[in-house]
Structures are given as C-alpha cells and as structure tokens.
Amino acid sequence: MNERIKQIRSALNLTQEQLGEILGVRKSTLSMVETGKSALTNRNRQILIEKLNINPHWLDTGEGEMISKVVQTYTPLAHSRTDRNMPVQRIPLYNIEGTAGLVPLFLDHRSLQPVDYIQIPNLPKCDGAMYIGGDSMYPLLKSGDIVLYKQINDIVNNIFWGEMYLISIDIDGEEYITVKYIQKSDLPDHVRLVSQNPHHADKDIPLARIKALAFVKASIRMNSTR
Numbered sequence: 702m703n704e705r706i707k708q709i710r711s712a713l714n715l716t717q718e719q720l721g722e723i724l725g726v727r728k729s730t731l732s733m734v735e736t737g738k739s740a741l742t743n744r745n746r747q748i749l750i751e752k753l754n755i756n757p758h759w760l761d762t763g764e765g766e767m768i769s770k771v772v773q774t775y776t777p778l779a780h781s782r783t784d785r786n787m788p789v790q791r792i793p794l795y796n797i798e799g800t801a802g803l804v805p806l807f808l809d810h811r812s813l814q815p816v817d818y819i820q821i822p823n824l825p826k827c828d829g830a831m832y833i834g835g836d837s838m839y840p841l842l843k844s845g846d847i848v849l850y851k852q853i854n855d856i857v858n859n860i861f862w863g864e865m866y867l868i869s870i871d872i873d874g875e876e877y878i879t880v881k882y883i884q885k886s887d888l889p890d891h892v893r894l895v896s897q898n899p900h901h902a903d904k905d906i907p908l909a910r911i912k913a914l915a916f917v918k919a920s921i922r923m924n925s926t927r
Contacts, residue, residue: 703737713845714796719834723844753845792819794830802876803869803913807852827918828852837896838880846922850915869913
C-alpha cells in the first residue's frame with residue numbers, strides 16, 4: 702500500500718505536508734507509511750476514501766481505478782460588475798509542484814506546459830487552474846478540488862476586501878501557497894487572511910510578504926457517484 706500512497710500524492714499533485722495535513726499526521730509519519738515502515742490506520746484509510754474519493758478496492762488491492770467514479774460540479778465563487786462571461790474558453794490546468802510555485806508560474810506561464818485544459822462555458826475570463834490542498838476553506842473547498850483563477854498584477858492597489866484569493870506568501874524564504882479570504886487588518890501595511898473553516902484562526906500578515914495573488918473565480922469538485 703505504501704506505493705499507492707505515493708501514487709495518490711502524484712495524481713493529486715500533493716506534497717507530503719499537504720497530504721499529511723489532510724490525514725492529520727506529521728510529514729515524518731507519512732514518510733514512514735510511504736516507505737513501508739508504518740501502516741496506514743483505518744481512520745487514515747477512511748479519510749482518503751471520503752475526502753479524496755479514492756476507490757477503496759484500489760487502495761486495498763491496487764486493482765481497478767484509483768479514483769471512484771465521479772461527476773464534476775463547478776461553483777462560481779467571484780463575479781464583479783466588470784466581469785464578462787466567456788461563451789467558451791480553454792483554461793490551462795497546471796501542476797503547481799512542476800512549476801516550482803506561483804511566482805514563476807505567473808511570471809512566465811506561456812513557457813510552462815499545462816498538464817491539461819478545462820473547458821466550462823459562461824465563466825468570467827480565467828488565466829489558469831490548479832489543484833489545492835489543505836482544509837482551511839472547508840466545506841466550501843476541500844483538498845483535491847480545482848480552483849480557477851484570474852491573476853492580479855498590481856497587488857497593492859487591486860485587492861477587493863472580503864474576496865477569495867489564491868495567495869503565495871513568503872515565509873522565511875519559502876513559498877507557502879494557500880486559498881483565503883483577504884480582509885482589512887487593524888495593523889498598518891498588513892492584511893488579514895481569513896479561512897472558511899472555523900478551526901483555522903485568522904492571521905494578519907505584512908502585505909509585502911504576498912508575492913503572487915489571484916482571484917478565485919470558480920471551483921471544480923469531484924463528487925462520488927458510489
């Protein structure tokens with residue numbers, strides 16, 4: 702089963718930290734599971750089945766399809782007065798690990814090869830799409846959902862308070878990518894990051910630490926038909 706855990710991470714473009722957060726375990730614990738030094742618990746197995754739509758038969762035996770039979774649903778999440786719906790558009794789906802982060806993706810997306818394309822009629826113009834990890838926006842968004850985004854070039858002047866954003870934050874030289882609502886902060890030159898999940902506390906961060914920003918325009922979820 703250890704190899705199948707690796708296959709799940711690869712298929713959903715999740716890091717060990719992101720999958721560990723979903724399962725409620727440390728990265729080191731997940732690493733031990735992936736190397737066969739520790740076993741997957743029944744609780745972890747159930748989370749994979751319920752939250753990520755992993756086929757239980759494939760998880761146990763390696764036979765059949767990894768993902769349970771699903772249908773796709775999408776939800777518009779942001780729409781401004783200036784948005785103009787596109788009758789059809791071909792939205793590139795990126796592997797965030799393969800792009801080394803949002804900053805290089807936003808700087809030079811034309812030279813990066815998408816893993817696929819998404820076509821949904823009557824959506825506002827979107828620049829791209831990617832899978833997300835973590836549960837900070839649950840139940841509105843869950844790990845494994847796809848968000849479709851519109852890049853914001855002028856971060857300082859073009860934040861609309863209370864909207865949902867895909868954000869790249871610099872933390873001690875490392876990039877942290879998350880989806881949050883952005884609200885005004887009581888601190889000067891700061892913004893407040895707010896989660897949908899009440900178990901995640903609001904956090905004020907310096908605006909200068911935001912290195913890349915995009916409106917989340919819509920989301921796609923895989924709903925099990927089992």
